Amino acid sequence: MENLNQAVRKEGAIRGILFGILMLVVDILKLYYLAHASTSPILTFVVLYPVYYIILFGAALLFISGLRNKIGRYWNLKQAITGIFIMLIFTTLIWNNGIALFSGKINPELAEKAHVSFVASRKAAMQSSHTPAKRIEQEVVSMNQTFAAGSKVTVQSFFRSLFVSVILVFAVSAVLGVLFKRERPAQPQA
Structure with missing residues (x-):
């Protein structure tokens, strides 16, 4: 049991590293799209984000299924939650820190262009839905404040x-653990 x-x-750590790298690459590609190719709010909000979340959830399910299959296709609830938690915490650390490093130190101009493009797309979408100008301005100010706050990382x-990530990852791991657990069938006694 200890070996399992x-x-x-x-295997959770290995898959977490791979999943984190995959999502980091997807996020960097999303930044490039927003900064250089985003032309319409419809493409941004109707195509880009649903595709992004389909990739995220689909890849997560594939990595979890691969993890279960790699260890012998059977695991109890504790093992499922532990494996998924380790995988997702490694993913979160690599993905979040990688995108923060890329956006803050490696290519901050790209992050700024992507933000400006995103705000412009959001503003155009709100205008096309006849949102009042005051509400649009409030939304733009809010998005700019959120971006500025995210750009300044402190130790605190x-x-x-x-801390918040660990709590969320554990909650998601518990839910996915319940969904993905597969107990070994009981052996009939002779």
Whole structure:
């Protein structure tokens, strides 16, 4: 049993690293799209974001299924939650820190262009739906404040974000663990 628990942790970490790298690449591609190719609010909000979330959830389900299959296709609830939690916490750490590093240090101009393009798309979408000008301005100010706050990472904000991430990842892991657990069938006694 101990070997299975170790295998769950090890494979969870490996898959978490791979999933984190995949989502980091997808997020960087999303930034490039928003900064350079985003031309219409419809493409941005109707195509880009649904496709993004389909990739996110689809890849998560594939990685979890692969994790379960790699360790022998059977695991109890505790092992399922542990493996999924380890996978998702590694994913979160690589993905969030990677995108923060990329947006803050490697290519901050791209992040700024993507933000400006996103705000313009959101504003155009709100105007096309006849949203009052005052409401649009409030939304633009709110988006700009959120972007500015996200651009300034402090030690306190890092640990607060990490704490919230751990809680959310555990909650998601518990739900997915219940969905993905597969107990070994009981052997008939002779």
